[in-house]
Amino acid sequence: MNIFKFIVSIAVLSLLTGCAKQSTPMGGPRDETPPQLLESNPKDQSLSVKPEELVLSFDEYIKLENPTKGIVITPRIETDKVEFTALKNQVKVKLNQDLEENTTYVFDFQNSVVDISEENPAENLKLVFSTGTTIDSLAVSGKVNFYYPKSNQAFKDVLIGLYPVGDTTDLFTGQPYYLGRVDTVGNFKINNVKNGDYQIFAWNDANGNLKADYKSEEWDFLKDTLFIQQNQEGIQFNLAGADQTAIKVTRSSAFGKNYDIILNRNPIWQQISTDSSQLNFFYTSLDKRIRIYPDRIPKDSIRFNLLLQDSVGNKIDTLIWGKFEGSERKPEALSISVNSGKSFYQDLEMKLTFNKPVKSINTDSLFVQYDSAGIIPIRPENLFFEDSAKRTQMIIKLVIPDSLPQTIFTLRAS
Template sequence: MKNINLLILLVISLLAFSCAKQSSPMGGPRDLDPPKVLNMSPKNQSLNTKPEKIILTFDEYIKLDNANKNILITPRINKDEVIITAIKNTLVIELNQILEDSTTYVFNFQKSIQDLSEANPVENLKLVFSTGESIDSLTFSGSVNTYFPGRNTQLEDAIVGLYPLDDTTNVFTAPPYYLTQVDSVGKFFISNIKSGKYIAYAWLDDNNSLKAEYKSEAFDFIKDTITIIQNIDGIQFNLSKGDQNPIRILRSSSVGSNYTIVLNKNPVEISIENENPEFDIFYTLGDKRITLYLEKPITDSLAFKVNLTDSVGFNIDSLIYAKFENSERRSEKLSITPNSGKSFYKNLGVELTFNKPLKNINYDSLYLAYDTASIIAITPKMLSFKDSLRRDILQINLSIPDSIPFELFTVKAADSTFLDIEGQYNETVLSANYKKLKLETLADLISGSIEGAEGPFIVQLLDSKGEMKREAYIKSGNNFSFNLIEAGNYEIRVIEDTNANKRWDPANYEEKRNAERTFYFTDPDTGDKNISIRGGWTLEDLVITSTPKTGLKTVQN
């Protein structure tokens, strides 16, 4: 009997626990509706109001998604003082600052407000109010392009901002007065602007600081002052990246028997002039450093002029006194890095990069091998250096006749083939392979013309990985062509080389110079950049149309 009573008590306890346990209802349609606004304080389009708090009430519980980034407030306020909280179905924004007089404020919530259960965002929600008698209604709109789009470039991470002309800040020092985010197709729209004169910028705000970074973020600007007294449309920005810090020499000193100059960035042009022609100076360029070499140590300092230019056009000209002293420090071993793995047809271009300038080459142990025992001797006439003072990049140009029916060719060099300026021989054997392509596998021709731009032009053929396979410099005219191309998928990029220095130049903010325009071939029917070409094919009459220049295209009343 006692056991029966215990069993009855156990069953009753289990039933009571089961009844008390709460669970979510099963089944039913998924909630796809975003929260709806029930009330705003102040009300949208309110006049003569300076709220200390902004309160929005919704028809369901809400949460916030990165509110500090996603809620855009214009014109500029001190966002460090703003406190944004979501409690149940209410959003509260504590401003903690006094708003400007006679100014229209816009709170663009984008997709920052979501329902609590399914994260459905409220879209196109804005609160507009004025501290004065009227709502400012002028607009500023256009599009944003990027000259060198990366595989992960997201245009919606870009910001477009307006700074009043009399503002002492700029895009690198503080957030703009008016701003908006760019959409996924590169369009932007700023509304409720007060009439006045402004400076306009666009930039990829990778770190969410609402200002551009000198070194790392792509940006663009309109050179001219923009007077907004009516709606403005058709503004075009073309983003490009370039370190805006002027090139500087940080320090220079003797390192072993050599002399090193340490820089804040890498130069694109180097000129070194030795004031004592009795001595030959050679150099190598490393990461933000130039190393000078002299064949033999000397007791006195040697004066030389160094002229450096960086990628955005800044230049320094300095006189340096260097010492090349005897040192017990062990010299670095000589190393070789070949451009092996390249394909070619007829003309083979070999490039060997050394860690130090070369002094001598033993040609008896340097040759091109094919088959099992056949070789082509490499002679001094086939060799050249990129720079007479930079004897660390050796170029070998070989012409392979069609009568040699082999595909694999190997540049070989025995140990002790190369002697550097410090008296070190290469200790490892060089063996670099190159593949000769068959004529029947090559496309015959890609050709076309460039419209809407002025030369000179740099025309580049890029493979599917974005690596440059061919480059042509068009000094005059607007026609281009590439012959005998390996089959594959390509893009064609054109650089408008305005200053004819045979390289692309990014924007220089200090000199108010926009980046050189860069544009791609796109299929007029599909808008696709990709070009597919196969062996024996010919693609002619391609038309590459330039991107719009940075600036204003049209004005609408």
């Protein structure tokens, strides 16, 4: 396996890392063994049972961590009636309600049961039983993304909900019939689903009430009914804020030698064009702002046609007259980020992201170095921009000969 790394400047930046001396804590090694389930009543995969209480016994003393939020129960029951207790090595779940006929119930404890000493969570702790003669076995799976993810976007509060068609509740009025959580990268899977017709939703449940707040929480849904007669895979959600305000231009003005168009919300798609022969331009779109970079300052105002669409489907088609001005303002410095440290096998692909459009690249001084003297020149045919109208993301592709024994390759500009 080969590794690619990026040198930002001629100076070599070295990261010196030190390792603290490790020692065993007084009293012996730390207990890292999670609690083990010894038995449960009812037993996992039990049929034709209607328990009033669940009892789980472990091989050590345990406690519960936030069970009302951490334990996922499907299908829907009245969770405010459920009582969770932990005493010595037992967890008890008192239901205080009748269960539905011919229904498979899943109690997914996730990380809610931990040992007393080191709070190691019990792993893969799940209890499945049916009030009928069969266990429902269908599954629904997919992935959740955010339209505008933050740099530290977390998925810990993202939920997936299935509502039977004809249900009296929905995403905004009540918790779903089947509920699932996503993992740390947005993947989800809801198991033991009964065949039927459902509406499926995803939302970021920041306030923990198991339903979406349309004013403050991101959410998404599939418009079509989900007909579950077999496993459903590859379902995709893109969470976005529920603000239904139509996208619009709030103002526009010259910014140095460039021209800024300020919007009330971020577009997910944009197309900018002009029929003027006076101007060639590139543009960037970031933080509710479209910035137009001209190749020169035109004498007259330029008419731009803007086509924009936001995350909830609102579209506008409008005209903007832009007047470019000369300026003594110091140009914004060019900054570069790169996907360094990536592994590859034969075809080396590097992605460079710039903070503003790149007009041209001088490949005479651009090369990949693989030892103290060996280099691979980068030619124009090795370069391309992902979006020719923006020119802010450049891809470099090289085929590395199998004969090279080196495993680390460095992109350099001299």
